[in-house]
Amino acid sequence: MEVASWPCPLADGGTSSEFALACDRGRARRLLVVPALFDEGNKLRRFTVEVMRRLDAAGIDSLLPDLPGCNESLLPLENRHPGEWREAMAAAARHFGAAATLALRGGCLFTPAALPAFHYAPVKAAAILRQMLRARILSSREAGIDETREALAAQALAGGLTLAGYPLGADFYRGFEAMEPGAAATVIAQNQIGGSGLWLRAEPDENPAQADALAALVAGIIGA
């Protein structure tokens, strides 16, 4: 597994050099991996990489780019836009010559339309925001501040909002909240993997059996 970089097109017309984790042996079977978002992205990072290692052993290259503004990216998250993320993942797929996409959870909202896609436990943007808003309300309440979902949503649309430590701009929030995973993908539900989803865990965890199962399902469909 190696570190790679790729030119990421930005909404302002510029380009940013972004990071990707690559299991790249120049094989024809190449998969773009779109990571889960925000807190779920942290909880699923190890699982994602463990799946990539297993795909490598099954003869499949995989490339895990950063969404601009996330992970190792130097760009400020509050200036990003969902359309830019979608373009970014399409550009990464072209740059690395990916033949298909595997997306996890909220990453399923950003799979390139041009490629066949696997969606692992896809989730609507509204469900991600609902949970992040609830976490914000709970932590504010602990600090003695009363906030409501309605007021926070209005604040997000007016001037952006920090949720679970992630500063989301107003443009991002507006574009993101109605997003749903595309219908054309092959959906892999958690019950096909066994056990409960690692994004549910209060603390990041790992599960080799689940990584085995997801990689085997994907490799089985892509073909040896």
Place this chain on the structure above:
Amino acid sequence: MSDQTDLLLRRILTDVLGLKPGQADEFDADTGLFGHLPELDSMAVAGLLTELEDRLDIIIEDDEIEGEMLESYGGLLAFVEAKRGA
């Protein structure tokens, strides 16, 4: 209904807290949750509540969430049983 809610709640806590199989069977009404388990921070509580909604088919309003219901296993069980009309 009540026994089933109890079973489902133990299962959900097992999934969210990453407990070993059987560990949640030992929870009793006084077992401490929020404030006793360091991994249950606000993001984790939000995740737990969302999971309760999805798997117990209930809606939890933000203003219903109180420290008391999250303090112990018995408190949380009483809350979800009331929500499910048990």
